[in-house]
Amino acid sequence: MAAKITVYQALNKNAKxxxxxxxxxxxxxxxxxxxxISNEELRLESEEFLKTFLAAIKxxxxxxxxxxxxxxxxxxxxxxxxxxxxxxxxxxxxGYYIFSLKQAIFKTxxxxxTDLKKLYTEILRVNKLIDSLATVTFETFIRGRExxxxxxxxxxSDISTPVIQVWDNIxxxxxxxxxxxxxxxxxxxxxxxxxxxxxxxxxxLDISGxxxxxxxxxxxxxxxVSATRLMGAECIISGIRPEIAQTIVHLGIDLSGxxxxxxxxHALRFAFQTLRLEVRKKTDKTAS
Numbered sequence: 001m002a003a004k005i006t007v008y009q010a011l012n013k014n015a016k017x018x019x020x021x022x023x024x025x026x027x028x029x030x031x032x033x034x035x036x037i038s039n040e041e042l043r044l045e046s047e048e049f050l051k052t053f054l055a056a057i058k059x060x061x062x063x064x065x066x067x068x069x070x071x072x073x074x075x076x077x078x079x080x081x082x083x084x085x086x087x088x089x090x091x092x093x094x095g096y097y098i099f100s101l102k103q104a105i106f107k108t109x110x111x112x113x114t115d116l117k118k119l120y121t122e123i124l125r126v127n128k129l130i131d132s133l134a135t136v137t138f139e140t141f142i143r144g145r146e147x148x149x150x151x152x153x154x155x156x157s158d159i160s161t162p163v164i165q166v167w168d169n170i171x172x173x174x175x176x177x178x179x180x181x182x183x184x185x186x187x188x189x190x191x192x193x194x195x196x197x198x199x200x201x202x203x204x205l206d207i208s209g210x211x212x213x214x215x216x217x218x219x220x221x222x223x224x225v226s227a228t229r230l231m232g233a234e235c236i237i238s239g240i241r242p243e244i245a246q247t248i249v250h251l252g253i254d255l256s257g258x259x260x261x262x263x264x265x266h267a268l269r270f271a272f273q274t275l276r277l278e279v280r281k282k283t284d285k286t287a288s
Contacts, residue, residue, distance in 0.1 A: 007122050008057050010112035011105060019050050022104035029100070031093050036084075045080065052076050053101075062125040065132040077133060078140040085144030094141050095134060102130040163194040170271050171200045171233075172264065176209035184220040188227050195231045202274060203228050204267045208239030218253040225258050234259070234274065238267035 011018055023046050026032065027039065037045075056073040065074075077098070084094045105126055113119040166172045173191055177183075191203055205224065210217065221237060228235040238261040240248075248255060261267040272279060 005112055006060050007062060007109065007126060008054065008060055010109055011057075012054050013112065014108045015050065015054060018104055018108050019047055021107055022046055022050065022101050025100040025103060026097065029096055031090070031096065033089060033093060036087050036089060049073075049076060049080070050101075057129075062129045065129055073133075074136050077136050081137045081140040082144035082147075085141045086148055091138065091141060095137060098130060098134050098137050102127065105130075163190050165194070165198055165200065166204075166268065167271070167277075169199070169201045169275060170204070170268070171195065171198065171202070172204040172206060172268075174206040174209060174264075177211075179210065179217045179220045181220070184224060188224050191224065192227060192231055195228065195233050200233060202234050202236065202271045204236045204238055204264065204271065206238045206264045206267070207244070208241070208264065210239070210244075213244045213247055215251050215253060218248065218251070218255070222255075222258070236261060236267045236270060238262070238264045 023043055026042060026046065052073050056070045059069060061067055061069055064070075080097070081094055084097075106123055109119060109122055109126070113122060162174070164172045164174075171191070171194055173187065175187065179187070191205075194200070195203065205221065207213070207221070213221075225235040225237070236259040237255070240260050240262055259267075259270065261270060
């Protein structure tokens with residue numbers, strides 16, 4: 001009778017012990033991130049997953065992990081993997097979650113199935129199923145990590161392209177890092193929206209934080225200047241260091257139609273002159 005027991009029956013019969021063995025293996029792992037997930041959270045998560053796992057294999061269809069029986073399990077596993085990716089778990093730490101279950105299952109089957117031939121067959125079936133679930137784990141983990149990278153890239157892009165209103169009718173946009181096509185698009189959109197919002201007439205593009213200027217970067221700058229002018233604002237490029245000036249001349253890039261200044265302070269002074277503004281240092285007159 002024992003030789004005819006199914007995998008589901010063996011695991012369901014020992015569900016509590018199976019959960020304990022699985023949880024023990026996870027908690028003994030040197031890579032366990034207690035700073036990212038508490039022992040209680042891990043226990044509850046594993047308990048819920050094991051219940052779902054047992055429900056999925058109830059009909060003994062271990063070979064067909066794509067069947068509707070496994071829909072809820074795959075969905076739950078995907079949610080766990082994406083959540084771990086978003087919270088900073090490594091691929092190894094996430095993969096061990098499902099691979100450690102394999103060892104706990106093998107231990108239970110060795111106890112319940114005495115027929116060695118049947119035990120070998122069932123272990124192969126379980127091994128194939130867990131490997132299939134591991135594929136789901138890694139696929140969804142990668143998708144979650146890609147979402148994190150895209151979000152972080154967008155946040156960095158927003159931080160590195162701040163449009164600042166330094167004075168009435170004067171905007172400044174300090175550019176940090178290399179300009180490429182996608183970055184230029186973000187710069188232009190941010191700048192043009194701010195021009196409309198503030199009705200500014202002068203925009204200063206400060207490239208002090210751009211490590212190098214080549215013909216492609218220069219073309220991106222010229223496009224930004226042209227777009228700014230179409231909005232009715234004048235553009236000033238500041239931060240032209242000596243080495244950048246030499247590069248521009250060497251490449252034969254024509255910036256003669258664009259106001260360029262060595263520093264942001266020079267650009268701001270030029271903007272004041274253009275708007276006929278005068279800034280004076282206030283001196284205190286004390287009574288004699």
